[in-house]
Amino acid sequence: MAESSRPTSRPTPQPSPAGLGKRADMVTIADVARHAGVAVSTVSYVLSGKRAISASTRARVLASVRSLGYHPNAGARALASKRANVIALVLPLRSGMHLPVLMQFATAVVTTARQFDHDVLLMTADEGPAGLRRIAASAMVDGIVLMDVEMHDARVPVLRDLERPSVLIGFPADPSGLTCVDLDFYRAGAACVEHLAGLGHRTVALLGAPAVVYDRDTGFAHRTRAGFTETAQRLGIAATAQSCEENFEAVVRELAGLLARRPDLSALVVHNEAAVGQVLAALPALGRRVPQDVSVVAICPDEVAERASPALTSVLIPAEEVGRQAVSLLMCKLAEKPVPQSTLLPPRLTVRASTATAPAKPRWVRAGSPAS
Amino acid sequence: MAESSRPTSRPTPQPSPAGLGKRADMVTIADVARHAGVAVSTVSYVLSGKRAISASTRARVLASVRSLGYHPNAGARALASKRANVIALVLPLRSGMHLPVLMQFATAVVTTARQFDHDVLLMTADEGPAGLRRIAASAMVDGIVLMDVEMHDARVPVLRDLERPSVLIGFPADPSGLTCVDLDFYRAGAACVEHLAGLGHRTVALLGAPAVVYDRDTGFAHRTRAGFTETAQRLGIAATAQSCEENFEAVVRELAGLLARRPDLSALVVHNEAAVGQVLAALPALGRRVPQDVSVVAICPDEVAERASPALTSVLIPAEEVGRQAVSLLMCKLAEKPVPQSTLLPPRLTVRASTATAPAKPRWVRAGSPAS
């Protein structure tokens, strides 16, 4: 079969054999049809699989597609089918969120989208609601993945009214009518406390994101703190929560303050990726060894935890998994399949070198009092 | 003239006042034309400005556009005009490159592209040359910005043969026929040495990226090293260059080795964002104060330098500027304007707290020898 084949046909020998001619070499579906000796619609059906095509015809068409190096014109396809095969990814791309996680997440979204034969349009949050309207109304994208949703996000009502499906990473105050995915930060905070309680710690503190993040009403920060605080209370553990800026001086200051107020503090939960390194540097400087004197649990991506010294016991932020899930959910919605309104990924705590049994009695308390 | 409108006008009260009807509310150019009482082509010309339209007509059309909430259908527009108004941004999105810079860069690209009324399609490098062919051939994008180019990158020849313009961030071994932008890493390496030389340092070392980055033939790493080494030679300064992994132990090991081999080492150039923090932590641990005993210059983004303690004298990686430039160049190429083949951004060295005059005689040398 192929080329010079077919009853009468004899297609013109390809004039520009796929990738040579630098200009105007846009191969169209008509070229493929001619080359294969079939109708345009037949080629379309072979490619989309929406109608049965005989094996022999299919093979011939596919051969032509390959030999001509045909790629369907995205615009034409979108226009005719009302599907762009593109999803929008809206990232914050400004301060606050920590960047590496974002990238991990973006990677996962792109990779997963490609598996579903979709591309990804990157948008920044600063176009705001108008941006969402624009890309939705222009039919440029079929759906939207929105990251870093805030509790009272102006974009949320827009999304709800938009004619395109969307998936949010994070939860707004009112998630009704939306599809949301996120790590279960409440349980993450809880898991940290439980781990520490299991090691015998009775006084713990949470070192969180910079104050601005709490003020901005970012859901995950609040939920982590709630999980932390309430679990501590339930287990009868003394707990303090504390926001924390991301430079070394601030970290030292906060830690020193914390240790002054709670001399018996024996464990720290750090929910601030940018600060974990600083915390590990500051504690020795304050005369506390990790984990002998103070145990540290972090909520952060695995790489950060593993790269730290000592390696951190941590609840990982499953950026990749969240990205995958978000896209999968969106694809379901595009296929008009029902999806759960909220998806909370269970936290997984990995024990590494930064947590240990609570000291029977802290060195510095012992040292400060007459030898027992 | 049109419907019941025109001179006496009074357009039909908009049936679905922009954003209410959840379904099938796609407003088309025909709707706008009808609403404004003009021909479709007139609306098109108003919107594109490609033909003169009287002020009164223009105003009427624009009013209709606004009141109907019209957004042109991207697919149709792309199909008819052969311009998608989308550019592709190809990011590495895998290990090696440091993430925060990437994000900064991506932000700049998106923001700048929007200023030129373009959107950004995000791709990962792992689709390789085939991915480039796909999006180029499908007319999904008008041009391509490619990041993290390697010296012998398989995608480079593809790009050269593609019918779409492109701009590379970084330089391949053979940049002929391409448009490339980057920080002038050679001069950046040089600037660091010059700064240190000016402070009287006579023995310096470069702590670079992990070995794998050099092996991968990443241009910027090599060029920085060349600038460093050759400038040191020119100025008669003893210089060592050294790759460096990004975990604390490795950093300590490399530094200890360096100090053992060159006891008179008084300054360090760090070109490894992930390691700068570790270096600052490791030096005190090795008994060297920064900057009294050892000066440190980093090549890294400003935030990293500022957040470090002490704040680092640094050559900033102008991610934002590079992104802006890349998009601007691409837009020129799209407009068929000529552009320089290579754009090297001059390094800017900012002096902060981590560099100081070279110690007259290092403490530990003095201490090791009989009192002078």
Add this chain to the structure above:
DNA sequence: AACCCGACTCGAAGCGCTTCGACGATCCGC
């Protein structure tokens, strides 16, 4: 007064693709 020239606007022809209805073939049961 016939003419031409700009300034504006319109109609229609696609852009490359999907999709729907139709049309020959086969194939089945009776």
Add this chain to the structure above:
DNA sequence: GCGGATCGTCGAAGCGCTTCGAGTCGGGTT
């Protein structure tokens, strides 16, 4: 051996937009 499914294929009608050639209408020229 004939009506009716079924299968495989085709032709044509758009999808919503841009763009080109072709008007129309005043107001200057000769």
